[in-house]
Amino acid sequence: MSSDHTPASPELNGPRSALRRRLLLGMAALPAATLLPGPLSRPAYAQAPATSAVNTTGLAVTDSTVRVGILHSVTGTMAISETGSVQAEKLAIAQINEMGGVLGRKIEFIQEDGASDWPNFAEKAKKLLVNDKAAAVFGCWTSASRKAVLPVFEQYNGMLYYPTFYEGLEQSKNVIYTGQEATQQILAGIDWVVKEKQAKSFYLLGSDYIWPRTSNKIARKHIEKNSLKVVGEEYFPLGHTQFNSVINKIKLTKPDVIYAIIVGGSNVAFYKQLKAAGIDLSKQTLVTISVTEDEILGIGGENIAGAYACMKYFQSLDNPNNKAFVQAFKKMWGESIVIGDVTQAAYLGPWLWKLTVEKAGSFDVDKVAAASPGIEFPQAPEGYVRVHENHHLWSKTRVGKAKADGQYEVIYETADLMEPDPFPKGYQ
Amino acid sequence: MFEGYTLAELGSIFAMQGFAGLILFSVFVLMALGLAIIFGQMGVINMAHGEFLILGAYITYFTSNFFLNYIPALFSAYFFVAMALAFVGAGALGMLVEWAMIRHLYRRPLDTLLATWGLSLILQQFYRSVFGAREVGVELPEWLIGSLPVTDVIEVPINGLFVMALTLMITIAVGVLMYRSRWGKQVRAVMQNRVMAGAVGIDTERVDRYTFGIGCGIAGVAGSAFTMVGSTGPTSGQLYIVDTFLVVVFGGAQSLLGTIASAFVISQAQSTMEFFLSGSMAKVLTLLTVVGILMLRPQGLFVLKVRR
Numbered sequence: 001m002s003s004d005h006t007p008a009s010p011e012l013n014g015p016r017s018a019l020r021r022r023l024l025l026g027m028a029a030l031p032a033a034t035l036l037p038g039p040l041s042r043p044a045y046a047q048a049p050a051t052s053a054v055n056t057t058g059l060a061v062t063d064s065t066v067r068v069g070i071l072h073s074v075t076g077t078m079a080i081s082e083t084g085s086v087q088a089e090k091l092a093i094a095q096i097n098e099m100g101g102v103l104g105r106k107i108e109f110i111q112e113d114g115a116s117d118w119p120n121f122a123e124k125a126k127k128l129l130v131n132d133k134a135a136a137v138f139g140c141w142t143s144a145s146r147k148a149v150l151p152v153f154e155q156y157n158g159m160l161y162y163p164t165f166y167e168g169l170e171q172s173k174n175v176i177y178t179g180q181e182a183t184q185q186i187l188a189g190i191d192w193v194v195k196e197k198q199a200k201s202f203y204l205l206g207s208d209y210i211w212p213r214t215s216n217k218i219a220r221k222h223i224e225k226n227s228l229k230v231v232g233e234e235y236f237p238l239g240h241t242q243f244n245s246v247i248n249k250i251k252l253t254k255p256d257v258i259y260a261i262i263v264g265g266s267n268v269a270f271y272k273q274l275k276a277a278g279i280d281l282s283k284q285t286l287v288t289i290s291v292t293e294d295e296i297l298g299i300g301g302e303n304i305a306g307a308y309a310c311m312k313y314f315q316s317l318d319n320p321n322n323k324a325f326v327q328a329f330k331k332m333w334g335e336s337i338v339i340g341d342v343t344q345a346a347y348l349g350p351w352l353w354k355l356t357v358e359k360a361g362s363f364d365v366d367k368v369a370a371a372s373p374g375i376e377f378p379q380a381p382e383g384y385v386r387v388h389e390n391h392h393l394w395s396k397t398r399v400g401k402a403k404a405d406g407q408y409e410v411i412y413e414t415a416d417l418m419e420p421d422p423f424p425k426g427y428q
Numbered sequence: 429m430f431e432g433y434t435l436a437e438l439g440s441i442f443a444m445q446g447f448a449g450l451i452l453f454s455v456f457v458l459m460a461l462g463l464a465i466i467f468g469q470m471g472v473i474n475m476a477h478g479e480f481l482i483l484g485a486y487i488t489y490f491t492s493n494f495f496l497n498y499i500p501a502l503f504s505a506y507f508f509v510a511m512a513l514a515f516v517g518a519g520a521l522g523m524l525v526e527w528a529m530i531r532h533l534y535r536r537p538l539d540t541l542l543a544t545w546g547l548s549l550i551l552q553q554f555y556r557s558v559f560g561a562r563e564v565g566v567e568l569p570e571w572l573i574g575s576l577p578v579t580d581v582i583e584v585p586i587n588g589l590f591v592m593a594l595t596l597m598i599t600i601a602v603g604v605l606m607y608r609s610r611w612g613k614q615v616r617a618v619m620q621n622r623v624m625a626g627a628v629g630i631d632t633e634r635v636d637r638y639t640f641g642i643g644c645g646i647a648g649v650a651g652s653a654f655t656m657v658g659s660t661g662p663t664s665g666q667l668y669i670v671d672t673f674l675v676v677v678f679g680g681a682q683s684l685l686g687t688i689a690s691a692f693v694i695s696q697a698q699s700t701m702e703f704f705l706s707g708s709m710a711k712v713l714t715l716l717t718v719v720g721i722l723m724l725r726p727q728g729l730f731v732l733k734v735r736r
Contacts, residue, residue, distance in 0.1 A: 075553070077663045079561040208708045236707035239667040241658045242455070244448030244588075245702035245710075251444075251581060252437065265563060265659030265667065272657055276585035278575040298563025298659050 048104025055363045057157075060133035066105040066363060068093070068350070069112060069128035071139030071149075076116025080264070082141045084294055085163055085346035086111070087333050089138045092350035095328065102354045103363070110134065118148040125149040129156040135363045136161065138349040141342070143167060143210055150175070159365050161349030164342050165289070165311060167214035168422040173369050176352060177392045178385075179345040180312050181422045182215050185289050188397035188414050189310030190222050196412075197285050199256040201229045205246060206261035206290075208235035215261055215289065218427045231255050236262070241269040247277045258286040267295050271303040281306030281402075292340025293406060301406035313344040313382045314400045314408040325381035338406065344381050351377055352387065384417075392420030440581045441703060449699030451588040454595035456691035458653060459668050460675040461602055461684070462646035468682040469619045469639055472530055473541040476548035477672060478665025480644045483521060483551075484514035484651025485660040486559060489566045496567065504569040511594075511652045518648025523641035530640060531633065534622075548665070555662035563661035572656065587656040594653055598646060599688065605642075606684065615639050619682075678718050680728025690729050694718065 051063055060067035070089050072082040093107045101107060110132050112124040121140065128134045129152065136159040140146045143166050153160050153174040160175045168181035193199050202223050206212025213235065220230050231253045234246050250258060262270050267290070274281075286307040293315050296304055315326060315338060325347065329339055352375055357363055360371035375387040386394045394417035400408025433441065459481070466474045474480075491510035495503045525547065533539045572590060575583040606612040617625040618635045626632045651665075658664065679690030694714060701710035722728070 074561070075556070077666070079556065080563055080661050080663075083561045234706050237711055240707060240711075241654075241667060242448075242452050244451060244585075245445060245699055246707065248441070248444040248448060249703060251583075252441070265661060265664055268563065268565070268659035269657050273585070275573065276575060276587050276657075278577070278583045278585075294562065296565075298565050298661065300565030300567060302567070303565075 049361070054103055054361065055135075057364050057366075058133060059135045059363050059365075061105065061135060061363050064105055065108050066102055066135050067108045067110065067132060068353075069125075069132060069134035069137040069139070070109050071112050071114055071121065071124055071128060071137055072141065073114045073116040073145075074111075075113055077264070078114075078116040078141055078145075080298075081294065081342070082114075084340060084343035085139075085141065087337075088163075088329070088339075088343045088347035089350055091329055091332050092347050094332070096350055096354050102357050103361075107350070114140070114145055118142075118144045121145040122148045122152050125152040125158070125160075126156065129153070129158040134158065135357075135365075136353045136368070138163075138346065138353075140164070146170075146175075157365050159353070159368055161353060163346035163349060165345075167211045168424070169214065171390050171392075171422055173391075174365070175391060176349070176372060176387065177420075177422075178348040178352065179342060179393075180395055180397070181392055181420055182218050183421045183424045183427065184392075184395060184397055184418045185311060186215055186219050187222055188418060189287060189289065189308075189399060190219060192310075192399050192412050193257055193285060193287055193308070194226060194228065197256065199228070199285065201231045201253075201255045202257045202259050203231055203250055203253060203255035204233040204259045204261075206235055207238050207240075207263045207266060209238065212261035212263070212290070216259070218424065219259060221427050236266065238264065238266070240266050243270045243273045244277070247274060247279065250279070251277070256285060258284065260286060260288045261290045262288075263290050264295075265298065267291055268298045268300075271299045271307075275303050291402075292342065293338040293408065294340040294343070296402065296406045297338060301402070301404040304402045305404040307402045308411075309400045309402065309408060310397065311341040311400075312395045312397055313341045314398065314410055315339045316400070316407050317382065317398075317410060319381075319383055321379050321383065322381040348377065348380055348385065348393075351379070352385075356387075386417065388420050390420060390422055392422060394419060437581075440579065442700075444582055445699050445703050446696070447582075447584065447588070449696040450592060451585075452695035452699055453692050454588075454592045455654070455657075456671065456675050456695050457595050457599060457688055458591070458646075458650035459672040460679075460687050460691055461598065462643040462650065463672050464676045464679070464681070464684055464687040465602070465606075465646070466640055466643035467676055468684070468687075469615055470636060471534070471537050471540075471619075472640070473537055473544065474643070475541060475545040475669065476525075476551060477644075477647055478667070478669040479548045479551035479555075480518045480522060480647035480665075481651035481654065481668060482555065482660065482662070482665040483518050484511075484648030485566070485655050485658075485664070486555065486564075486651075487514045487517045487648065488652040488655045489564050489660055492566055504571055507569060507572070507652075511649050514648035514652040515645040516648075518651070519641040519645030522644025523637050525644075526637050526640040531636060534636070552662050552665070559662065561662060563659050563664070566655035566660060568656060591653050591656065594649075598649065602646070602684065611635075611638070674715075674718060678722065678728055680730040683728075683730040686728055686730030693729075 051061055055061040072086050073079050093109055097106050114121040114124060128137055138161045140162050141164050146162055161178055162175055163178050165179040165185055204216045206216055223230055232249055288309050291309055356368050356371050356375050360367040372387050373389045378384050388394055397414045397418055398410055399412040400410050403409055463477045466472050488510040491513055492506055495506040529543055533543055572587045575585045577583050614630050614635050618632045622632055675691045676687055679686030698710050698714045701713055
């Protein structure tokens with residue numbers, strides 16, 4: 001029941017340039033194909049290199065297919081968040097197959113359910129690597145699940161593409177981090193709010209686990225380095241639904257900026273109660289790094305309108321890559337769907353892997369890991385990304401203002417790509 | 429812990445926290461009443477209580493959408509319709525569950541725990557398949573949004589007042605039903621001695637079914653009310669179940685008065701501590717206190733004297 005061998009549906013159109021490239025590829029292959037007799041005359045795969053040359057480590061690669069894994073929670077409390085990632089990864093795989101696959105091989109995926117249970121993630125990761133011989137795995141969301149699978153990927157030498165913005169302080173040969181690490185997401189946003197809103201005092205709050213706590217630590221260091229003040233810092237258990245007390249404290253301390261890193265369903269309670277308590281987000285500046293378009297669906301746009309979010313991607317980004325991406329995503333998964341930051345980062349995974357495999361000329365994990373630094377993906381919906389030596393992405397940081405219709409209006413972006421710095425000096 | 433505040437500030441802090449505590453108290457009572465009836469009166473440990481609550485929330489969501497799309501003129505009144513539908517919907521499902529599952533498990537409380545836990549998983553998956561894994565947002569009518577300013581620091585959220593009023597009404601209704609009506613007498617008779625109650629002509633099966641149904645129906649109304657402050661998703665019900673059991677057990681399972689008293693104590697303690705300590709710390713201290721008191725008084729705050 002948990003294994004799903006369905007090949008991704010092929011009827012999707014890739015980006016326009018991709019389609020053209022495929023046509024050219026097909027035309028180039030045509031003369032050769034017509035000359036060859038029998039089973040070798042497969043136009044799309046005519047130039048595919050021999051399996052023995054591209055796979056020397058026993059991965060699940062045949063002459064026409066390559067197998068990868070998708071490992072997310074589709075049951076349990078994290079299903080709400082990870083559904084978007086699964087959809088994005090399936091879309092990317094379908095588009096890549098539409099273009100002729102990777103090294104002439106169609107991607108087949110096996111989907112496993114982590115079920116929001118960290119030991120289970122480790123089990124399933126082992127299954128994907130050892131039994132299924134997956135050439136790459138796209139998955140995980142919480143830091144807890146990533147920490148659980150990390151030793152498995154290092155022991156069995158697998159390749160993981162991890163899509164979530166996270167706290168940093170980690171780097172592995174076997175992982176490509178396609179979301180932002182903490183400094184990329186936080187520093188530019190705080191600089192922006194200090195400059196634009198003349199903010200002098202901050203109230204930090206978050207859910208009580210590693211990511212919000214580390215992020216707030218970095219935020220506090222940065223705030224205090226600029227001789228500004230933190231007037232309060234507070235954490236709540238996951239799933240907390242009563243924020244009246246902290247809202248009272250915010251009213252009493254009157255901070256210039258509320259800096260909120262609350263995750264999941266708690267957000268709904270927090271923003272609804274904020275509004276009910278008479279805090280007007282058009283007058284009171286609130287910056288969040290944890291509310292994407294997905295969470296707004298639950299919060300309700302009218303409850304969060306006016307808040308600022310600081311991340312690298314918003315569905316409303318105005319560029320041709322993103323337009324094609326949003327259109328393809330909605331065509332595959334429905335018009336009413338929304339796309340948040342992590343969903344986009346998950347979409348990058350299969351594409352970066354394809355580009356890396358083609359640069360390396362091999363599916364072998366060691367070669368893919370070695371070829372990863374410097375890989376560029378100009379067609380990324382967020383604009384353009386490049387893989388750093390430390391396996392994180394260079395990316396722009398953007399500030400979006402929440403609107404009542406549930407979308408963000410992008411009001412600021414860094415001029416240049418920010419360098420990923422998972423081990424920031426002085427912030428640990 | 430009080431340093432840094434002036435006396436006037438401390439005054440408004442306690443006023444605000446007291447009020448925040450009252451809202452929390454109402455939420456606790458709404459969550460716990462349905463459970464207390466089922467657990468206290470029938471001895472069934474209903475682990476699916478949170479899912480009945482979320483059913484009420486989903487019904488509210490669909491009612492609000494229906495009003496928004498088809499009769500927008502009456503949108504400001506949809507909440508009352510939604511609460512009635514939530515009561516009927518959750519109550520009907522409750523009676524169905526009682527008939528199909530619970531009635532075979534009376535006198536085996538640990539088995540009801542397992543069976544209803546399974547039921548909660550089934551319902552969660554059902555919600556996920558039917559409504560989708562993502563959370564949904566329920567739009568509130570205009571009159572429920574905003575707050576009444578009392579002083580320049582103290583403001584009273586209107587939906588908080590609404591929840592408090594609703595809690596008061598439901599509590600009085602349940603009180604009258606249990607202690608003043610013929611049906612309430614039957615429920616208490618069945619609970620105290622099932623065989624004897626049957627012998628004097630009470631239809632015990634029917635009483636069980638309606639009791640379970642009403643308990644679940646109240647959970648549905650609570651879920652409907654929580655759409656104002658909480659999240660609505662397939663697993664949101666899980667967020668409430670621990671707090672709910674805490675309130676019921678601390679109060680003494682068989683006493684509705686105990687449930688209310690324990691909700692009051694826990695909510696006020698937590699609210700006041702939350703202000704001077706951190707949110708997580710307040711929760712830990714509350715739990716420790718409850719555990720400490722339960723060790724001294726295992727039967728809870730209030731005990732019903734019953735001859736065994």
